[in-house]
Amino acid sequence: MHLLETRDLTYVYPGNVTGLDHVNFIAGRNARIAVIGANGAGKSTLFKHFNGILRPTSGTVLVHGEPVTQKNIREVRKFVGLVFQNADDQIFSPTVEQDVAFGPMNLGLDADTVSHRVEEALAMVGIEHLKERVPHHLSGGEKKRVAIAGVIAMEPQVIVLDEPTAGLDPKGVKDLISVINALAREYGITVIFSTHDVSLVPEVADYIYVMHRGSFVAQGSVSTVFADLELLCSVRLDVPVIPKLIRQLREEGLDIGMAYTLDEAKTAFLKSYRERA
């Protein structure tokens, strides 16, 4: 049984604008999934279906095998946590501690458990020192981590992040990548995120869905998806710079293995250099 699944999910916005068109999506346990697509491709619309914020025009959303209904909406939102693109949409309490405690409080937990969950969630994203701070004194990256902590505190099995790196500086992106990777690798949480910044995808995803005009036009592993440059260009995306460079070097006749991350590239270049030497 998949943790999260959509079957022929279609959503039509008022005004007869199709947001999603027969989308079939599967997320398994402990997966790291990227949904990539240009602006307006339908990524946020899809994510809002994952925890019942939007209801399908047709098709089904299954969470742990169960369709999302009004009756189980609370359980669904406990199971699938959604982190919004703009942290200011999500952080609405006067202090970081109170905001992270908001979800657990809504689950009806006692004060000691709430306090424990807040401490745990803050520690998981490395912002224990910000506990007493007010949100408007935080940087964009810190706010993003507070937003993630607020969702983690509800102990979901799936975390959905809508454009998590939008508006962050390089250090903020780097910190966030390690948080996302830790969630999947250390805590076994399934992480689904959207982005149109393809360069970070190989660092944080095992599986990719490519979205265009409300439909998936490709899906597969990092190597499968990024091998099709023409397709990515046709949906207003690009290939990360590392595989792009290696592909061009190969076209020039250099014998070098394909790589997608910095570490893979380093290994491939060293191997090629040593073989030539």
Add this chain to the structure above:
Amino acid sequence: MIEDLFFLEKQTYKKSLVHSLDARVKIIIAFAAIIAIVAVPYSTVIYTVGAVFFIFFAVMWAACGLSPVVYLKRLVVILPFGIFLIVFQIFFKNRYYESFTTIATLPFGIEVYAESVQFASILLVKFLVSVSFIILLSSTTRTQDLLEGAGRLGLPAEFTLTLGMMLRYLYVFGYMIRKMTQSLETRCFDPFDRALSYRYRLEKVAYAVGTLFIRSYEQGERTYMAMLCRGYGRESHLYISRKPLQRRDWIFLSTGMVLVILTPVLAWTHFITLV
């Protein structure tokens, strides 16, 4: 105007003995002082009570290390509301005096009464003391601490959650307005620039206000969705952790309360024996 919000917040982040007191202690002292001064019967005894309370306030203000200018600036903003009501009292008779002595006659048969002037001065003392303690409280206590303090003192959960969100978005919109103002300034727009037509300036300011209204509506929609995602429901309330009062809080609270209660009681008793 919006910069005043950030200025006020900056004052509350300073470090002093008064700043570091628990918010509950400051809330209780401030409201006790206001209730006590308001409860003093309308008589000249108010001058003695008012003077003692004002000295208490002045000592606290000196201890908090903020400039008197900060107090005066904030007082000037609030004064017109009270002064307007107080000044008008001198032209009217009131139920606290049996006879009235005219001390001046103005055109249109308007008279100024000695007793009404005294009544207005009593109101002024009550107003000044009450406002001063509120200024002290809000200048030395962070907004989130005020809210937590009020919550720990028993403010209903429905209020703390709503007020908490209001405080949070007060600053979000504060920054939004600041950015909008800066973007207008970078394009050389000044709403008070007489070189531009009045209609044009009014139109641009109205656009900015309209944009802010739409953005606040959209923000509300997005925030509500985010709240639903985290299980928001009828039972939702703000998390306020337990925090026992420290020894110095207890000492200050008991000393302050003794002063606030005994001053009007002793002054009134003394006044009665004299009469």
